[in-house]
Amino acid sequence: MSEVFHKAGWVMMSPLVWLRRGVVGIKKGLITYVGPYKASQHKKVWDHGPGVIMPALVNAHTHLGLCMLKGKIDTGRGFLEWVKDLVFKRGLFSRSETEEALRKGVKETLDTGTGLVAEVGDLEPSRSVLEASALDTILFQEVLGHNPEPNFILAQKGKITLSLAGHALHTTSPQTLMALKELTRKAQRPFSIHLAESFLETEFLLTGKGEWAELLEARGIDFSLLGPFGQRPIDRALSLDLLDSRTIAVHLLDVTEKDVEILAKTRTKVVICPRSNLALHGKLPDIHLFLKYGIEPAIGTDSLASCPTLNMFNEMAFVAKNFPNISPQLIFNMATRNGAIALGRNDMGTMAKGNLAKLIYVHVEENKSEDVMRRILAGENMNIKRVDAEFSPTQ
Ligand SMILES: [Zn+2]
Known part of the structure; x- marks a missing residue:
């Protein structure tokens, strides 16, 4: 050629x-x-x-495996109701419906100029669909609950790089999170986690109580393994040794200045999903606070269960509109270079x-x-x- x-x-x-x-x-x-x-x-x-x-743009956080939920979940009733609805409705779709929606999501992603995605979720059918597409992908297999000895083989197959994600500190046990992080460390892969997304998460981690504890109780889930309680999310992640330059911390809506200082010191990669955040939490990430500590975030769309499109240009436009003091250069960086660096893909x-x-x-x-x-x-x-x-x- x-x-x-x-x-x-x-x-x-x-x-x-x-x-x-x-x-x-x-x-x-x-x-x-x-x-x-x-x-x-x-x-x-x-x-x-x-x-x-x-x-091509980099979508640094998405769940293409949830594309079948597009327009099916009301984001206006608060985060807790959204979680309940998502857990219930995602079980209603057959494998072929999930796969069909995923294919459409991949097409939308490619058609709107994205070339690399961080996909978080189940291995299949995402791996098969993405492998057959023109998208470059880091596929983070996501783990919830308690599994102290997770057994994953992190192979590179074709365009797809496999890695692991702990869902979050209030859904995945500390032992499991540490084991997942260790596996990705050995394989020199990025590790992803939803971190400090909501006040409910912070409250639960600090006290072991509150609406999140009530939700778990109502579902008969023994959450004692998610403890001990008493720390804010970033302190907790730090004490579990989860934070370093290969960790992608997603959301970071409920952070203090001290939290951001820790993220900067540990060189943790920050990914924000502003449209999803506003829809689910009525709040935007404090980009100016990240910048104050020298952190340039990457951006992602999150899933179609909380965001209307997978179009990264829409996400960029949303940032431009809501953060008029942030330069266009920085917004373009967020959607290209910063995402590639966060995902360890310096060739994109x-x-x-x-x-x-x-x-x-x-x-x-x-x-x-x-x-x-x-x-x-x-x-x-x-x-x-x-x-x-x-x-x-x-x-
Ligand atoms: Zn997410």
Whole structure:
């Protein structure tokens, strides 16, 4: 396969590095060249148009295995009611219905410009569906309850990298979480956990009481193994040795300044899901507090059970609208580079020679890179396509 060049009005290598009338060379799925376009040098050129060629987006937290619940769960009745409804309704779907919805979710993800996802949930049918798709995936098999000796083989199969997630501190026992983290540590994989998502979680971990304890009691679940109680979520995660640069802590809605300091010191990767957070908790993550401690979050959509779309451009637009003081460059970083780094995929999220050629073209007509970003973050009528090596050159 020979080298093919892709040209556009703009090439965004990273949100801080833009090329006007740039060109990207691709061979065997890898980036071989990024630089200015020179008609004499670049044969086999595909001219995409006046818009921007940029790295495909990274959805750093989602549950594609819950796509069948799209529009089926009311998020307006509070987190506890949402949990109850989700647990009940997810059991109502057959394997083929779950698989069909998952396929649709993967298509929506790809069609809206995402190239890499952190999928959290059951191994199947996610693995089979994602393996057959063009998405790059880290599939975190999620564990709840008490299983002190979890036995997982973390193989790399095709595009899919397998890893593990503990669901959360208020649903998964400390022994299990430590064992899962240890397995991922040995395999040098990222570990994911929902952390400090709600006041209910904090209250439960501090006291062993409250509405979360009542919910577990009502379901006949013996939650003594989730103790001992008396610590806030971040302190607890720290004392269980769960926090390091390969841990992805998701949500972090109920955090203090001291908590964020701990996250920064341990170099824990922070992933936020603002649309899901607002829908379920009526609250947004404190991005400015993370930035104060030098933490640049990545973003994810969470599942279709709590978020209306899997479109990461929608998530970016939502951040732009709700955090007007955050720069467009930072929002683009959140949806590209930061997610790739959190997932240990330094070959994606930015454009450099040798990186995977997972690129998209977004059609906008603007003369300044700032305006390109602003137009995209305004989220209107986005025309997105994938830039693949298979495109046939026009000249
Ligand atoms: Zn989640």
